[in-house]
Amino acid sequence: MKENTTANEIYGYNGKMLMVDLTSRQSHWEAIPEDVLKKFIGGSGLGAYLLHKLCPTGIDALEPANPLIFVTSPLVGSRLTTSSKFAVVTKSPLTGFIGDSLSSSFMATELKKTGCDALVITGKSELPCLLSIDDGHVEFLEAHDLMGKTTSETEKAVKERMGHRTRVACIGPAGEKLVRFASITNDGGRQAARTGPGAVMGSKNLKAISVKGTHVVPVQDPDALNIIGDDLTQRSLGPATEKYRTLGTMANVSVFNRLGTLPTRNFQQSTFDEAESVTGEAMHQAHFVKNAHCANCTIGCEKILVTNDDGKKAQGRMEYESAFALGPLVGVADSNTVIRASTLCDELGMDTISTGVTLAWAMECSDKGLLTPDQTGGFSLSFGDGDALLEGIKLIAERRGIGNLLAEGSMRASRKVGQGSEAWAMQVKGLEMPGYEPRSLKTMA
Ligand code: SF4
Structure with a gap:
């Protein structure tokens, strides 16, 4: 070297x-x-x-x-x-x-x-x-x-x-x-x-x-930086960031549902009739373990949640984007399944947004008579099916069966399946859309 x-x-x-x-x-x-x-x-x-x-x-x-x-x-x-x-x-x-x-x-x-x-x-x-x-x-x-x-x-x-x-x-x-x-x-x-x-x-x-490493980068005016640092720390503990300190970004679920900006069942709806069970408030009450902070952060927006049912225990960070993509977007209202799906994506190393949006595309295909169990090797996907969601995540990570197609992302998968399915692949230039309904949240469009 x-x-x-x-x-x-x-x-x-x-x-x-x-x-x-x-x-x-x-x-x-x-x-x-x-x-x-x-x-x-x-x-x-x-x-x-x-x-x-x-x-x-x-x-x-x-x-x-x-x-x-x-x-x-x-x-x-x-x-x-x-x-x-x-x-x-x-x-x-x-x-x-x-x-x-x-x-x-x-x-x-x-x-x-x-x-x-x-x-x-x-x-x-x-x-x-x-x-x-x-x-x-x-x-x-x-x-x-x-x-x-x-x-x-x-x-x-x-x-x-x-x-x-x-x-x-x-x-x-x-x-x-x-x-x-x-x-x-x-x-x-x-x-x-x-x-x-x-x-x-x-x-x-x-x-x-x-x-x-041990390198320290030079600062031109350490005293001034300290003063600014103190001020920012004080402000980071004020009302503007309270939402992030209490519920984290998960607070968005109930707010967005009220505003009609919560993408649901592959963006076919913008409110989720079962949102109550996956709101930040509900998840906090039933699953909260502790807050976590990035290095040097005084806000600590990260919420560590754990499952509380009889299934295999899953514990991990939960953010709004993961909750929307693996909950309302795929029609899943069981909070334990949402935590399990998010943790599984994190452990297997996949973007929760693209995973949820691609699976939601496949679910809409199933609804419309495309991607039948015959075509998917017996695997059936439908909105609200938590077991199918978890199995679909594993199939994608392993590129097994239908997972090999879905691992390509919604744009490429829809081009391969065709039959008009490109119309409900919710992506922009190949990147799956995040959790903001652009028809009601117009700054997103
Ligand atoms: S630095 Fe990390 S913990 Fe702090 S607000 Fe940002 S994402 Fe959250």
Whole structure:
């Protein structure tokens, strides 16, 4: 590995990026010009610039040359509340355009402490790989033993191997199977999921990345930053964020249902007649375990929920987007099933929104006489069928039976099935729509 000694001196940044080629198992550092850092601020901005510069024209998203870019921003590593974010930017296997997916917590701060502002991964490892970055030192480690593991199993195994201070980003079985909406998971369940970066990571035979470091990025005026930090902390504890501190984003379910903006049964309705059982209030009362915080966050919008029925216990983070996509959108009103479905997606490493929207498309196909059990190998999908929802998620992650078609996402699946089903594939340029009904929430349209 070649060390770069000409990094720029610029406050808030390391001034350099780490370039990793999995094919040759080589890495080197490159300085990022100061004018680039100033023009393209933040994870998504710098990531989009780097993708534009580094991604060869016309390649398929799953080709080795597609760069998988992890990018932090100037405030990452500061003590400012909610600043611990990173972007994963790559050519999206769902859309074929720029894919920009945000995640947060200690993976962001630790990545910056390794000494880079961006980690750019290209190529494809011949064997399953665990990429280790320890204070800027890169190692390509064997990862055969990690293959097939869920995201939490992978994170646990990598931490046991690399030390518990290590931060881990990894894919689950869905990423290994190149499900086009596979996610990258970090910090015990945070997800970079939208636009399918986990499929790109899987296409590179890269199961996990472990990072740790000690670099401290220079701040121009630490006293001023402290004053701003105190002010933001105070404001983060005020009424504007109360909803996030109490019910989290799950509070949206009942509000959106009242407003008629809760996408239901594949966007055929905008209110859900059984919403009462999956509102933030109901879920909090019946399933709440604890709040969780990203690194340096004083709000703590994450709600950890657990099932409370006789079935197999499932516990995990629950957000509005997961609740809408695996509840009202597929007609499921059983809160335990919604928690189980969301946790299953997180463990298998799939975007909950794209999973729910693609399954909802398939359910509407079944309703309309397409995708009969004969065509699906005996698997039957219908709105409100919780068991079918859970089985459908597993089939997609394993690309088994009808799951192989659905793993392509709703746009490609509908083009294959045809017969007018493209009309109810609720996607824009290949990306499944989030939980906001555009006909009533007009700013969404
Ligand atoms: S806990 Fe919620 S509010 Fe805080 S940084 Fe994480 S996502 Fe943002």
